[in-house]
Amino acid sequence: MTTPLSFKRFGVAGNPIAHSRSPFIHEAFARQTGIALHYDRILAPLDGFADAVQAFFQQGGAGLNVTVPFKEQAFALARDHLSARARMAGAVNTLWMENGHLHGCNTDGLGLLNDLERLGHGPAGKRILLVGAGGAARGVVLPLLDAGCATLRVVNRTAERAAQLLAHVLGQAPAAAPRLSAGGLDQAAGPWDIVINATSSSLGDTPPGLPAGCYAPGALAYDMVYAAQATPFMLQARAQGAARTADGLGMLVGQAAASYAIWHGVQPQVEPVLEALRQALYT
Numbered sequence: 129m130t131t132p133l134s135f136k137r138f139g140v141a142g143n144p145i146a147h148s149r150s151p152f153i154h155e156a157f158a159r160q161t162g163i164a165l166h167y168d169r170i171l172a173p174l175d176g177f178a179d180a181v182q183a184f185f186q187q188g189g190a191g192l193n194v195t196v197p198f199k200e201q202a203f204a205l206a207r208d209h210l211s212a213r214a215r216m217a218g219a220v221n222t223l224w225m226e227n228g229h230l231h232g233c234n235t236d237g238l239g240l241l242n243d244l245e246r247l248g249h250g251p252a253g254k255r256i257l258l259v260g261a262g263g264a265a266r267g268v269v270l271p272l273l274d275a276g277c278a279t280l281r282v283v284n285r286t287a288e289r290a291a292q293l294l295a296h297v298l299g300q301a302p303a304a305a306p307r308l309s310a311g312g313l314d315q316a317a318g319p320w321d322i323v324i325n326a327t328s329s330s331l332g333d334t335p336p337g338l339p340a341g342c343y344a345p346g347a348l349a350y351d352m353v354y355a356a357q358a359t360p361f362m363l364q365a366r367a368q369g370a371a372r373t374a375d376g377l378g379m380l381v382g383q384a385a386a387s388y389a390i391w392h393g394v395q396p397q398v399e400p401v402l403e404a405l406r407q408a409l410y411t
Contacts, residue, residue, distance in 0.1 A: 137188055138391065139168040141180055142195035146171075149405060150193055153384045156404060157396040165190075177201045185225050191391040192223040193384070199234075199263060206232030213237055216300055217267035222387040233390060236264070237271030239383025240324075240352070242398065246382075247374055249322055249348040252276040257316055259336050260326035261289040264352055268326065269297050273304050280308050281320075285327075285336070287312035313337050319344035323365065325351045330359035343369045352376040356409045377409070378402055 140150040146169065154167040170192075172180035177198045184192055194202040199219035203210070206220055211233040214220050220232035244250055256277045258265055261284035272280055284290040287310070294310035316338050323343065329336050330353035343349070349365030354377035358366075362373040381402045389395045 135164045135166050136190040137166050137168070138191045138193075139170045139184065139189065140193040140195060141170040141172045141177065141184070141198060143172055143174055143197065145169045145195070148195065149380065149408075150195075150384060152405060152408065153381055153401055154388060156401040157385065157388050160396050160400070161392065161394050163392055163394075172198060178205060181205060181223065181230075185230070190224065191387070193387055194221050194223060202232055206230045213267075213270060216270040216297065217263070218296075219263050219267060221383065222390055224391060233387075234267050235383040235386035235390070236267035236379070237269075238386040239379040239381070240268050240350075241271050241275055242382035242385070243374070243376075243378035244322070244348075244350070246378060246398065247348065247350075247372070249350075249372075250275070251322065253278050254321040255318065255344070256280045257318060257320040257323045257342060258282045258326055259313075259316070259324065259338065260284060261286075261293040261310075262326070262328075264328075265326035266293060266296070268324070269293070269308075270301060273297075273301065273307065278307065281316070282308075282310045283313050283316045284310075285313055287315070314339065317341040319347070321347055323347065323349045323370070325349075325353070325359075325361040328353070330355070330361045333360060335360040335364040338364065338368070340368055343371070346371045349373045350376070352379060354380060354409075377406060381405060 140148050151167045158165050202220035209229050209231040214232050214234040217234040222233045251272050254277050282290045290310035321344050347370050349370035351359045351361045354375040365373050381398050385396050385398050
């Protein structure tokens with residue numbers, strides 16, 4: 129494909145990639161902000177991600193989003209020029225060239241924070257339970273702490289993995305120790321003001337095995353997975369007393385907006401793009 133010189137080229141790399149909504153989102157942001165760009169899906173070989181990144185930028189690419197299973201490899205490629213959020217997450221979803229060097233950031237946490245604010249459940253002063261201790265959880269711990277949550281507990285089916293995440297965070301942010309704890313799912317009882325599912329359980333049929341008593345009055349249950357209907361975690365949360373539930377579509381659009389701002393220096397409006405994407409999910 130030939131790209132007019134007046135258009136900058138961006139894209140998202142993953143494997144698989146055909147399902148990605150990123151072109152829809154970034155093209156909508158571009159129309160909103162009056163920026164000319166092309167945004168492509170890039171199917172990177174499982175054993176050739178580094179070569180795909182190099183080719184993209186050598187051919188004039190300006191910015192690249194990264195999705196599964198390459199976020200850790202992207203972290204390694206940009207290891208000399210990482211944001212604090214990327215270092216904490218151990219993963220990168222946003223790449224760009226600056227002064228001849230590859231830079232990396234992780235915008236997942238910003239996407240989550242922006243969506244929580246949009247929903248009227250900003251993290252400041254809140255008691256938060258984070259379910260899961262994998263890459264998705266790691267990417268949001270520091271942003272939640274920086275946003276001023278009162279307490280943050282990380283629980284996981286394997287308690288040891290939650291403890292490892294806690295140790296990793298405290299190794300980089302020791303001042304967070306009084307607000308941060310970890311344990312198994314059996315240590316998830318609250319009450320909590322916000323419960324965030326960062327596991328992939330909602331991609332199947334079974335929600336995480338959370339005990340009763342997790343939800344404070346008025347609590348939000350937030351699933352990072354998104355779908356056209358309520359996820360298994362959202363259904364479980366309603367049955368256990370959550371006052372409100374939300375899926376992760378707003379986080380998806382929010383992290384894209386944060387990437388867009390890094391590349392273009394302008395913050396797009398999330399709400400109209402989120403509404404359009406939500407409608408597209410139902411068609």
